[in-house]
Amino acid sequence: MSTDETEAVDAFERLGLTSYEAKVFIALHRLGSGTARDVARITDVPRSQVYSVAESLEERGLLEVQQSNPIRYRPVSVEEARETLEKRFEHERERAFDYVDRVSEESVGEETQEDIWTVRGRDRVDDRVVDLLSSAEDRIVFGTRLPALVTDEIEATLRNRATAGVSVLAVSRTGAVRERLESLEGVECELPPDHHGDDQRSGRIVIVDDDGILLSVVDDDGGETAIWSSGSRFASVLIQLIRASTQTPA
Amino acid sequence: MSTDETEAVDAFERLGLTSYEAKVFIALHRLGSGTARDVARITDVPRSQVYSVAESLEERGLLEVQQSNPIRYRPVSVEEARETLEKRFEHERERAFDYVDRVSEESVGEETQEDIWTVRGRDRVDDRVVDLLSSAEDRIVFGTRLPALVTDEIEATLRNRATAGVSVLAVSRTGAVRERLESLEGVECELPPDHHGDDQRSGRIVIVDDDGILLSVVDDDGGETAIWSSGSRFASVLIQLIRASTQTPA
DNA sequence: GGCGTGTTTTTAGGATCGTAACAACAGCAT
DNA sequence: ATGCTGTTGTTACGATCCTAAAAACACGCC
Numbered sequence: 001m002s003t004d005e006t007e008a009v010d011a012f013e014r015l016g017l018t019s020y021e022a023k024v025f026i027a028l029h030r031l032g033s034g035t036a037r038d039v040a041r042i043t044d045v046p047r048s049q050v051y052s053v054a055e056s057l058e059e060r061g062l063l064e065v066q067q068s069n070p071i072r073y074r075p076v077s078v079e080e081a082r083e084t085l086e087k088r089f090e091h092e093r094e095r096a097f098d099y100v101d102r103v104s105e106e107s108v109g110e111e112t113q114e115d116i117w118t119v120r121g122r123d124r125v126d127d128r129v130v131d132l133l134s135s136a137e138d139r140i141v142f143g144t145r146l147p148a149l150v151t152d153e154i155e156a157t158l159r160n161r162a163t164a165g166v167s168v169l170a171v172s173r174t175g176a177v178r179e180r181l182e183s184l185e186g187v188e189c190e191l192p193p194d195h196h197g198d199d200q201r202s203g204r205i206v207i208v209d210d211d212g213i214l215l216s217v218v219d220d221d222g223g224e225t226a227i228w229s230s231g232s233r234f235a236s237v238l239i240q241l242i243r244a245s246t247q248t249p250a
Numbered sequence: 251m252s253t254d255e256t257e258a259v260d261a262f263e264r265l266g267l268t269s270y271e272a273k274v275f276i277a278l279h280r281l282g283s284g285t286a287r288d289v290a291r292i293t294d295v296p297r298s299q300v301y302s303v304a305e306s307l308e309e310r311g312l313l314e315v316q317q318s319n320p321i322r323y324r325p326v327s328v329e330e331a332r333e334t335l336e337k338r339f340e341h342e343r344e345r346a347f348d349y350v351d352r353v354s355e356e357s358v359g360e361e362t363q364e365d366i367w368t369v370r371g372r373d374r375v376d377d378r379v380v381d382l383l384s385s386a387e388d389r390i391v392f393g394t395r396l397p398a399l400v401t402d403e404i405e406a407t408l409r410n411r412a413t414a415g416v417s418v419l420a421v422s423r424t425g426a427v428r429e430r431l432e433s434l435e436g437v438e439c440e441l442p443p444d445h446h447g448d449d450q451r452s453g454r455i456v457i458v459d460d461d462g463i464l465l466s467v468v469d470d471d472g473g474e475t476a477i478w479s480s481g482s483r484f485a486s487v488l489i490q491l492i493r494a495s496t497q498t499p500a
Numbered sequence: 501g502g503c504g505t506g507t508t509t510t511t512a513g514g515a516t517c518g519t520a521a522c523a524a525c526a527g528c529a530t
Numbered sequence: 531a532t533g534c535t536g537t538t539g540t541t542a543c544g545a546t547c548c549t550a551a552a553a554a555c556a557c558g559c560c
Binding site: 005007008010011012014016017022025026029030033058059061064065066067068074076077078080081086089092093095096097098099100101102103104115116118119120121123124127131160184189190238 | 254257258260261262263265266272275279280283308311314315316317318322324326327328330331332335336338342343345346347348349350351352353354365366368369370371372373377381399443472492496
Binding site: 285286295301320 | 531
């Protein structure tokens, strides 16, 4: 079995199929249609297992059964299979989140806990940054060395806040970052103070109003980890520390 | 645990979480945030297991970890969780179908095999009916007793074919069905011949040109099973049989 | 009988579930 | 300081469940 096929099987498994189901489904698409023997010949699925596996695939709506002798199987079209899986996924997601929606604590205003949270992973940090920026009412300080850490969504959120009257200050020692953000209406840019060493590990810094902060670091493998806090005394203290260290000349 | 919660857990399991993962995720949404003990108290997940389960949920991007003593966990917002799962699903689906697309047999024109296929389930029969109707070039005969079996998509396909110059004939002994389809431009309606008994099991009949046919039956539980064939001699023979029996007076 | 088909049962193997034991630590009374 | 109690986080291990894989079986056909 080719590497590509192995990957496809893995992907189908993560979509909820068993490995046999994935293999039979793929084999039938390669064949167009075929019998249990045909399938067993080009896969490592034992022929005697093909029958039950195909039956469960039929129940999922991924193939059709020809009641003849021998039984022939025919996969549904790729488009139909995609839609079927999509429908099933959305259905399950609704069922799952329907309940979570109802019981989920509305923890609005409860943000005053003295909590500092950790977020791992580029995408997840991106999301948290956007969340934080969106909550800004008064002013934003946004800084990063790395142009890749200014996503379109972050840029859009900065623009949106700036036009909403929030004072937005972007800090970066990287020209590309400054140029990109300077072009936004209402966004000011500046270089960080010289006395700050050129830290190779720092990722981003986001300060929102006087009570929200996010700091991230980038490790050797490019993985990003951030800490953040909002509405906590902890956040306020950190913000004051940073303000003091950046405004005071060395 | 309430029935609703059990259902939500099941749904999350079908989305690829383990039951522990689902329970911890839901519990944290009920709590807003909490420690391993908090979670263990309101679920049947052993406290000692909460740590590793939460870790894997963090990797999936469904919650955040506060490195303190005791460790506190905080779920991401419902919206963020929905999006995260959606992204993962689409990613896996692309990976899976990317390969299937490449290897899938283009079985166009290979339809001439003498095959008759079986399709189970209302939705799946709907899909197959639409497929068949869409392939019509010359004429269509569409019949059903049951108004529910004329879906919007089927109606749209009939209208589309009619305007494309295909002769469309709808047959039903049910007034509601006739009225609905008669209103379509270019669709003719009629009553079935009297000598046909009022069969309580028959579901739909679809005849397309001279070589495509689908017949379905509805069982006592409302489940539908259809047989269909296209481009086969088998289909032609069946069609001739039906034409003969409907056009000849008793 | 010999062969192919389809059904059923049985036997690993692996992941998850569930319990338990453990060291480390904090609070508190002796 | 010592001992007791309770909590936290980690680790280990048996039970259970599902899938994978093999085998045995019944049937029809040549």
